Amino acid sequence: MARAFVELGVCQALLAERRLLTHVLDTLEEGLIVHDHARHIFLFNRAAERITGYSREEVLGQNCHHIFAPDGICSSQCPFKEGEEGSLRRDDVVTFTTRDGEDRRLHLRMAPLPAEPGRPPTVLAVMRDVTEVMELRFRLSEKYSFHGMVGRSAAMREIFQTIRQVTTSDYPVLITGESGTGKELVARAIHQESRRRGGPFVPINCGALPESILESELFGHVRGAFTGAVRDKKGRFDLAHGGTLFLDEVGELSPAFQVKLLRVLQEKRFEPVGGEESRHADVRVIAATNRDLSALVREGKFREDLFYRLAVVPIHLPPLRDRREDLPMLVEQILSEIRKETGREHLRLSGQALEDLLAYPWPGNVRELINVLQYASIRAAGGLIEPENLPLPLRSEAERPAGRFKLSRQRVEEALQKSGGNRKAAARMLGVGRATLYRYLEREKKSTSRRGAGRRRRARKGANRGDDLR
Known part of the structure; x- marks a missing residue:
């Protein structure tokens, strides 16, 4: 009987300790999730409920990737699937979709918890909602820089905003613009802001390779597929698995290759050159070109269906x-x-x-x-x-050789007349700097003065000659 009372007291003490621990965890601002080696969740505090929109009753005992479909709380880069304890650690910002369908930015820290010898580790995930903080940082910095790009013009601010909006999905993006405008920078920014940021960013220039080599580079090949294929080789679609594939100069693709790329985008599957096994393409495709694809479609040089597959989200970079x-x-x-x-x-x-x-x-x-x-x-x-x-x-014009001036007396006079004598506005009309216009006007003033002095000298000489004749 005494032993029963002792055991009852121990049980009550353990239950009281558990209730106290649960209360302590529920007072924390950070969301806490603990799951086992099979991703079954057995701890989910109140802050986690508030952040995710899911109740504790819905989540406990469920597989993390099932309840937080499709990729779990840590998006597509789940460190737990790597299988090694060292890979379970993570400190990153991820995009998470709540139960209400709202995309939130979470600062996620993950670490393995100690386990008994011979038992697989469990994983602790600590998350904090940093959506408002990141939004404020973005608003404060958007005038200055964004992932290596700088600009306060309306066009660049619009691009920065579009980049942030497209990162919540895996839809293809088509970046257009002249050569040298920074299309790859935009592609990298989209990748770094997306839920695939933990995966690889793999670029390839489609216009720099012959079609036969490009097919092998994109899809890979198996040993013996062609002369020189002495071993299996992974293509860029394989190398970009879980990340982003950047197809630069996509406007240079031949019609035959456009068909192959279209099939991969539609079916999310591809076969290596010389291989029969179909592989899944878990990549986000971002394409770029300095050509007008719409015009190429009208000319029959670019497939219309491929164009619409690539240009789900179009982004145009303005010239400098x-x-x-x-x-x-x-x-x-x-x-x-x-x-x-x-x-x-x-x-x-x-x-x-x-x-x-x-x-x-x-x-x-x-x-x-x-x-x-x-x-x-x-x-x-x-x-x-x-x-x-x-x-x-x-x-500037003053520094160039003679005969190469962009300014002329007629153009300058017309600009000054239209601007009402405002030199700053006139310089804008002429497409030159204000100091350049000032130097030009000063030079013209000196030139006019020299011409006037020359006329006066010639007039005096003529008058002197007349006196001598008299």
Whole structure:
């Protein structure tokens, strides 16, 4: 009897301890989830209920990937499936869809819990909703930079916002824009913001490879598939499994290859060259081109069905000449990189050199700007980049050889007349920097003064000759 009372007391003490522990866990701000080696959840506190929208009764005993379909609480990169205890640790920000269908950003920390010898470990996941914090950080920083891209123009702010919106799905994205506008940067930003950020980002330039090699590069091949195939090789679709595949210059694909790519996008399956086994393509496809695919569709050079498969979410990058207000920020970003590479901490751009950059049309876009600043940094002996350090096509009119001025007296007079004498507005109309227009006007003033002085001298000489004749 005494033993029964002792055992009853122990049980009551254990139950009281369990209730106390549950109460303590429920007071925490962080959501806590613990599941076993089979992903069955056996701990789910109140904060986890609030963050996910699921009740404890719905979740306990359920498989994490079943209740939080399709990829579990940790999105597609579940560290638990790797099978090694070291791989169970994770500290990352993931996108999670609540029971109400709302996408939230969660800071997720995962770690294995100690287990008895011979038993598989259990996993603790600690999560905090950081959606509002990240939104605030984005709003504070969107004027300055976003995953290596800088810009405060309306066009770039719209692109930043679109990138954040498309990261909650795996729909294909088509990025268009001239060469050098930064299409791969946008693709990488989409990957880094998405739930696939823990997976690989695999780029391939479709226009740089012959079709026979491109097929092997994308889909892989088996041993003996062709001469030189001495072993099996994984393609980019395999290498990008769980991540993002970036198809650059997709407008260069041949009609025959477009059919093969369309099949993969439709069926999510592919076969290696020379192989018979069909493989699942668990990738997000982002394509890019500097060509007008709509025009190619109309000309019959690009499949319309493939175009619509790729362009579920279209993003167009404007050329640099259409977002000149971003140029000073781009210059500072590039110069910062040059300072780090060269150790020249005081390297900077003069005001007139910046005026010349603003007046240039930039056919090569940001890539050309990088090249120009690297060149100028070499030419600048001191720490200040002056107009004479720039490549010849970018130098202001005063620095160029004769006969290459963009300005003329007629154009300047018309611009000043239209602007009501406002030189700043006139410079904008002429497509040159304000200082460039000022120098031109000063030069014209001196030239007019010299011509007037010459006429007066000639008049005096004529008058003197008349006196002599008399």
